[in-house]
Amino acid sequence: MRHSPRKLAAFVDADRRKTLEAKTRYDAGEVETRIFASWMDAGYFHPDPEGAPEDNYSIAVPPPNVTGSLHMGHALNGTIQDAMARKRRMEGRRVKWILGTDHAGIATQSVVEKKLRTEEGTSRTDLGREAFVERVWEWRETYGARIIEQFKALGASLDYSDERFTLDDGYVKAVYRVFKQLFEKGYIYRDNYMVNWDPGSHSAISDLEVENREVTDTLYSIDYPVEGSDRVLTVATVRPETMLADTAVAVNPDDARYRDLVGGHCELPLVGRRLPIIADPYVDPEFGTGALKITPGHDPNDFDLGRKHGLEEISAIGPDGRIIDPAPERFVGMEAAAAQEAVVAELRDLGLISAEEAYTHSVPFSHRSGERIEPLISLQWFCAMDELAKPAIDVVRDDRVRIHPDRWKKVYLDWMEGIRPWCVSRQLWWGHQLPVWYCDACEETYVAESEPESCGACGGELRRDPDVLDTWFSSALWPFATLGWPDDTPELRAFYPTDLLSTARDIIYLWVARMIMSGLEFAGDVPFHDVYIHSVIQAPDGRRMSKSLGTGIDPLDEISEHGADALRFGLLAMSSSQDVRFSQAKVEQGRDLANKLWNASRLILLNAGDAEPAPAGERVEDRWILSRLERATETIGDCLDGYDFSHAALELYRFVWSELCDWYLEIVKPRLYEDDDAAAANLLHVLERTLALAHPIMPFVSEEIWSYLPDREAQLVVSAFPAADPERVDEAAEEEIGAAIELTRSLRRWRELADVAPGKVLSGRAGADPAPHPLVGALARFEFAAEGDTGSEAIATVGPIEILPSDELDPDAVEARLEERREKLRSEVERGERKLANDGFVAKAPAEVVEEERAKLAAYRAELEELSG
């Protein structure tokens, strides 16, 4: 800096001044670790549990899996929640952002099993249950905290001093209490029912953990001989091996082809079983032959049909995917795929396969293991959902729980209204083992929160159910179990219901819906007032971001390269709709903004002298920036409150970059150099407010700069977020400076087009009315002729300014510039005339619009007149 420095600012000591002078670039890496440590040391993120919920603010973080590490979705959601938590904290609420992790049953068990297999060549069955679970706990101790450290790198203001885990003692207590109460209400029951069997994890899974994929199979047509006739019923199937468990053939009751056969029987080839021929409207007579083989043991639809018609349920395929006993002995023990080949071969030999064709259809696969689901009948625990769903539907319907964006409300309601029983038992070892004991002697069942001594009925020995609960059963209790429920804790009283749940759309059913149901049933209130469904960040090419596709981008790489503030800004700025592509450019924009703030602050702080921050509207430009700051304050505050994060971020950028730096700093700089205290005070005030506005989005850089400001009572993280105050808008100042900015732009453009050499000053004469603002001269590098100079003829006008002839102007360039302007004016005049000649427009458009159009036309005509004359 070449201008002579002012006296040392009272609030910047010599060392810090050197830092400011030396660092022309903001160094995020150095700042972020230091600042985060200062927040942690001060304990700002742990609120005492005081007061009523409405005075507090709480968010329960969607608990990451202990297998997890931070991915882009976590980074976005973490940023969103943190922005809200920080804003509310700055508004004076006691903010608790509840931290914890999820044991993630199948996912974690799979990871540890894989580790055992690859590193030790052993398996969970080798170890046995107790030892295996011990190993999973060890694994969790080693790797479970990784993602929490990563949240810190992002700047997340979670309550790190109070971390929960879904398998902690207190949490387990909550899970057992809920299970027992649901059992006692009769909602939880045990039943032999069709389930989605996942051969990969050797467990039943819920409907929601199934994903359908398009698969091309062979569709076999098989002839079943009709008893007492030489006719056959031809049925079609992509899984011929399931015929071994067929117990009927169904046709449509209105199907004339088969009406006479209904009530009769046909013979199941290879097995010899007599199959009743039944009629049901479910059968589509248009599809295939109109005859449908019914396999209640291995097809969900057939299962329903079977129960409806009281058909026999036969299982021919076991949980290990092999053919089992009731099937003919020669098939028993075969893998299903091998059995399929064998069955087809035998049928072919018998001449019973009448057609084979390729058939593409959707097939269920396990979301977790990726293996094809084997539908089979199994003895499992279920939870009836209808009664639980009713109040959960009501609270969303009447907005006691608001879902944003609101289109997800319909998605939620549609699903809830068609809700089906939930299979809650899993044949795993890692999780909450069912609190269920059986007496083998008298077949009594006990559900209890702690293990009963012996059978109350016969005194016999009890055997605990080996299954564990679906991981989502415990997740469903997250907002209150983390606060100490079922005990009546101060935390529960202070922070339940929570305020916000921010999450991804793919777990609206799995998690959000179940939390609402369980919150209402057990904690006596909604679990949260607002649900925000955030964007899904796709890879830059529009594909899914995933490790296996190689399309993943690691948020930690972005943080180490550009800073957490940059990533936070970028993610918020890009997250405008349901799906958005990751934009490296937005992250860089965030990095640039942090740097811009840093450098603007250097300019201000190094030249502010002893000034104290104060909104000193001494000159019109000072009042202008205060007014513009007020607009930004309103917009950013409203956007954040309305969960419109991309506009909040982009508005911050626009205000800081365009208005504060490009215009106000350039305007006020000369005064700053001349030790103008009013200018310095105003700048400090604007800077202070701007940092506070930025803090929820970019907490690190704002906190760092804040530390250089005078008279701070506290760190920014616990200082006030600016409240909007429409009184601070100054329309007159906005108009005056707005006009000066427009004029400056026109002059700069004119210079450029008229080919005025850089560094040369253009000169001209100011018209009297309206007089150009004095600032224009400096901003546009334009020199106004002396008062008395009326001698030369103007060669052009730019607004109220007459350009005078000068050696600096290339005459050809000037003429080209003038002709371009005339051309523009002619088209504008033509457009205005055409519009005003339209009677419909003049008659029906609002008077103001018509008047505006007339005024514009008049102005364009006048300028054209002048330039042509």
Add this chain to the structure above:
RNA sequence: GGGCGCGUAGCUCAGUGGGAGAGCGUCCGCCUCACACGCGGAAGGUCGCUGGUUCGAAACCAGCCGCGCCCACCA
């Protein structure tokens, strides 16, 4: 089969009834004493297609085309 989202400048996206915008990229000019992660200027778009409503449509309505996602029991 039903539903949702998206289709606007080379790229990523704003813009919900009155003259097409931003960031990045490109081109021109600048190391101007906060910042080259910078400053000034410019070029660049029949707003997916076809109809309709309206004085006026990128925006509202209908239909189509394309991309993505969700739900659904047609063997």
